[in-house]
Amino acid sequence: MTSTPKIELSGVTKSFGNKTILRGFDLSINKGESLVIIGGSGSGKSVTLKCILGLLDIDEGSIKVDGKEAAHLKRGALDAHQSKFGMLFQGSALFDSLPVWRNVAFKIIQSPHMSTKEAKEHAIETLASVGLTADIGDLYPAELSGGMQKRVALARAIASKPEIIFFDEPTTGLDPIMADVINELIVKSVREVGATTMSITHDMASARKIADRIAMLYEGRIIWHGRKEEIDNSGNPYVDQFIHGRAEGPIKMQVRKA
């Protein structure tokens, strides 16, 4: 591989107080690739995303985006860094004081070249691309079901056509049918905007659907990664235990929250 990876992490460590979450995290994602990180609860998946976004500061190691160092940025550079990303949060994290269309248009409406009317039109187009009608735009997030909120959150994440999109447990808390709808939408909308994506999940059906490559996180390190077709023959007892959801095996479940 000669091209620079879109995102490259090497030797990243992060601890809170005396509790170490990431201990030497290495990973690289190529442009346009969809990587899914699997791992049990409390294995540091969410922390990884927040470190790359610059919401948390790492202790050691390096995070490069487009070959440029992205750890320990100052305010101005951090704003520029964060503007490359879109993120779908686990609980959707929609702004409940704003109607749906203002949520979706939140980022683009701040551009000086965009009038409120154009922004609203764009928001309604984006809502249509995730299968929602224009009248949903005037409702408030609290009036929608969980699955609908997820769709709105997805629309908000892709509305500004970011280069990189993060999905934090996109199917958690949804019924299997709605989960599959969301997976389909993720695959379709990502292809449309041509983004590089990184998802974290413990839902194997979702991982198989949206991933090009799968990496498994255990105790703050990547213990296995490979193409998604290879996961059933990984030869790694940790991966086997996880994908078959067995209580018995080498993985010891963490009781305390990360």
Place this chain on the structure above:
Amino acid sequence: MNPLAIIGRALLDFLAIVGRLTRFLTRSVKMCFLPPFYPRQILRQFIDIGYFSLPVVGLTTLFTGMVLALQSHTGFSRFDAESAIPTVVVLSITRELGPVMAGLMVAGRIGASIAAELGTMRVTEQIDALSTLSTNPFKYLVAPRLIAGTLMLPLLVLVGDIIGVFGGFLVCVYDLQFNAANYISQTWEYLEISDVTSGLWKAAVFGFIIALMGAYQGFNSRGGAQGVGTATTNAVVSASILILVTNYLLTGLFFAGR
């Protein structure tokens, strides 16, 4: 445990809190003066903090003025000094009771609501979502509240002063058979501009403290519903105590300047 260690630990914890608060304060104040500004957010806070607090502040100062007239009548009638009552009422209200009572009531009303709103936004990841949508949470959430708190509380107190003096007037004229015209002229006689303005300066400082403590506690809340509850309590308690302490310091300052 070693008693020295307990003292040392408490001192270190206290210093850590002061440090965090100072960092939060400088960052937020800087954001009040740097573009982009969010006029919609600022206007919303003006209405929330200013307009909707009027009834609470009005009722509080009205009854404070009334009870002040009754109590000073009890005292002053013992040595035939009833004519001093209008002066006592207007000076106490404008210099002390107006700003302090309004400050404490608004701390309960607004400090709590800021902490609860921002705390909920923190635990539902809405504050993280702002960062991924190219919006600085300090600018979008904290700065409008600080601006509105600092500018609105003096206005509220000015209205409260007038209502409080009117409360004293009501009691004296309708209950204690004072002459209305005399009461009003005596109210003006010894009142100086600086009596009112010193109270308004206090109010501006109190408004800033209320918004700052609400935002700080909300921003740093952790761990779901209980965390938000704790943040709300802390916001009201710390704002109230800081109001009482700074009131003493400011009063000292204003007296020293004369």
